[in-house]
Amino acid sequence: MVNTDTIAAIATAHGRGGIGVVRVSGEDLRVFAKKILGKNSLPRVATLSDFLGADGEVIDQGIALSFPAPHSYTGQDVLELQGHGGDAVLRRVLSRCLELGARPAEPGEFTQRAFLNDKMDLAQAESVADLIDAATVEAAKTAMRSLRGEFSHAIHQLVDALTSLRMLVEATLDFPEEEIDFLEESNALNQLVAISAQLDKVFHQAKQGSLLREGLHIVLIGQPNVGKSSLLNQLAGEEVSIVTPVAGTTRDAIRQHIEIEGVALHFIDTAGLRETDEEVEKIGIARTWSAIQQANAALLLIDAAKGIAPVDLDIITKLPSGLPLLRVFNKVDLLGQEPRVDVVGGTVDIYLSAKTGAGVDLLHEHLLRVVGWQTGGEGVFIARERHLSALRVAKERLTLAATCEGRVEFFAEELRLAQNALSSITGEFTSDDLLGEIFSRFCIGK
Numbered sequence: 084m085v086n087t088d089t090i091a092a093i094a095t096a097h098g099r100g101g102i103g104v105v106r107v108s109g110e111d112l113r114v115f116a117k118k119i120l121g122k123n124s125l126p127r128v129a130t131l132s133d134f135l136g137a138d139g140e141v142i143d144q145g146i147a148l149s150f151p152a153p154h155s156y157t158g159q160d161v162l163e164l165q166g167h168g169g170d171a172v173l174r175r176v177l178s179r180c181l182e183l184g185a186r187p188a189e190p191g192e193f194t195q196r197a198f199l200n201d202k203m204d205l206a207q208a209e210s211v212a213d214l215i216d217a218a219t220v221e222a223a224k225t226a227m228r229s230l231r232g233e234f235s236h237a238i239h240q241l242v243d244a245l246t247s248l249r250m251l252v253e254a255t256l257d258f259p260e261e262e263i264d265f266l267e268e269s270n271a272l273n274q275l276v277a278i279s280a281q282l283d284k285v286f287h288q289a290k291q292g293s294l295l296r297e298g299l300h301i302v303l304i305g306q307p308n309v310g311k312s313s314l315l316n317q318l319a320g321e322e323v324s325i326v327t328p329v330a331g332t333t334r335d336a337i338r339q340h341i342e343i344e345g346v347a348l349h350f351i352d353t354a355g356l357r358e359t360d361e362e363v364e365k366i367g368i369a370r371t372w373s374a375i376q377q378a379n380a381a382l383l384l385i386d387a388a389k390g391i392a393p394v395d396l397d398i399i400t401k402l403p404s405g406l407p408l409l410r411v412f413n414k415v416d417l418l419g420q421e422p423r424v425d426v427v428g429g430t431v432d433i434y435l436s437a438k439t440g441a442g443v444d445l446l447h448e449h450l451l452r453v454v455g456w457q458t459g460g461e462g463v464f465i466a467r468e469r470h471l472s473a474l475r476v477a478k479e480r481l482t483l484a485a486t487c488e489g490r491v492e493f494f495a496e497e498l499r500l501a502q503n504a505l506s507s508i509t510g511e512f513t514s515d516d517l518l519g520e521i522f523s524r525f526c527i528g529k
């Protein structure tokens with residue numbers, strides 16, 4: 084149910100700014116507007132106006148703009164008071180709104196009203212927050228794609244395909260005698276395969292978007308002294324990690340945030356991996372393994388002069404299966420070699436010098452592809468874990484449906500469950516708890 088009481092909040096960021104906006108939303112703001120603007124009508128176009136206090140004193144002189152219901156962001160009457168951007172003056176304008184009967188808006192409450200009034204679906208509402216939080220240009224682009232409804236559209240297409248397949252099979256439930264081999268003859272199983280393939284595609288696009296939203300965790304690993312910390316410093320452009328000729332220098336995992344081509348990457352420099360009895364180093368190495376468990380990809384550093392040792396192969400076999408791996412042969416400057424890239428089969432080997440920086444551009448070039456990010460980001464939707472898990476559930480249901488062996492009722496039920504999972508993404512079925520959880524993470528005034 085949509086709340087109809089009047090809410091108000093400062094919609095612009097705190098601190099000094101050229102302009103600051105107080106936004107008000109409620110069922111009918113005509114009286115409210117008359118009191119604060121001294122005008123009889125809600126200004127539908129931007130209008131220079133005094134913002135009046137209780138005694139008629141001028142709190143600010145600004146621009147008033149209203150959007151009468153239902154043609155507004157929230158679907159209710161919205162009044163924007165665009166004043167000067169300072170904390171104190173905006174607080175005065177907000178206080179005046181509260182005095183006139185508005186209550187302070189909860190985080191995300193304007194957008195929650197927009198959702199409840201069908202101005203946007205849940206995936207779009209979430210993308211509003213993701214757009215605001217986007218720390219990189221690529222993340223902003225994909226959030227915008229979701230906000231414009233591309234993700235929702237892809238979900239609706241799947242839901243529509245499932246609906247027509249369900250109608251086809253559920254019609255036979257009333258005529259059980261026709262059930263024999265019905266699924267074969269009606270082409271239902273082929274349709275299921277096609278929907279399933281489309282679902283895989285959407286999952287891939289959403290997965291890419293979630294990588295972009297969260298950023299990728301890339302762990303630097305290898306034997307002691309191979310140059311992991313030197314590479315981190317080279318990537319960061321500053322001395323974040325201690326570098327010494329002593330094997331076993333790094334103990335704690337050192338994190339550094341770097342952006343490549345608009346994608347956020349979190350690099351983690353770790354303690355070199357070797358057998359040791361030294362207590363502190365042991366703890367460091369345990370931390371390396373836990374960093375590996377949480378990483379989206381690993382860079383294995385190897386001393387180019389020594390080549391791959393049995394110890395390195397041993398490290399590789401202990402990595403989680405499926406973890407993308409890039410091998411970096413370091414210290415080519417000592418061999419008098421130029422940096423280069425070798426692509427052997429599926430593995431990418433990069434020869435560079437962490438000390439001089441030669442070849443780090445090659446690493447930039449290949450890293451994103453190795454970690455599974457397709458540059459360009461075409462067709463990528465910003466997505467959250469909530470969306471991915473709904474897509475996974477839908478996929479499991481379709482896989483189960485395929486094992487129905489002619490049982491139409493079972494088939495139909497699995498399709499129904501798959502459809503419910505998909506519909507939860509756009510918010511056709513939601514609990515108040517879920518909505519509360521989603522919108523409470525928004526900023527105030529959104």
Ligand SMILES: Nc1nc2c(c(=O)[nH]1)N(C=O)[C@@H](CNc1ccc(C(=O)N[C@@H](CCC(=O)O)C(=O)O)cc1)CN2
Pocket residue numbers: 150153154155156163202
């Ligand atoms: N000043 C201002 N800038 C803003 C917003 C705002 O609310 N105010 N936005 C908010 O976050 C974003 C823009 N999004 C908006 C989306 C819909 C409507 C809106 O009023 N929609 C009406 C149609 C209005 C019309 O056509 O004139 C509707 O959907 O019926 C307004 C803003 C970003 N910039």
Ligand SMILES: Nc1nc2c(ncn2[C@@H]2O[C@H](COP(=O)(O)OP(=O)(O)OP(=O)(O)O)[C@@H](O)[C@H]2O)c(=O)[nH]1
Pocket residue numbers: 306307308309310311312313314325326327328329330331332333334353354355356413414415416417435436437438439
């Ligand atoms: N010539 C040359 N020396 C390098 C290069 N990379 C690292 N080194 C040197 O190798 C030594 C070890 O470098 P680190 O970056 O501390 O190595 P690490 O892998 O972090 O070592 P641990 O933290 O002990 O596991 C230092 O003396 C570096 O200056 C390189 O590309 N060329």
Ligand SMILES: [Mg+2]
Pocket residue numbers: 311312313324325326332333352353355
């Ligand atoms: Mg180190």
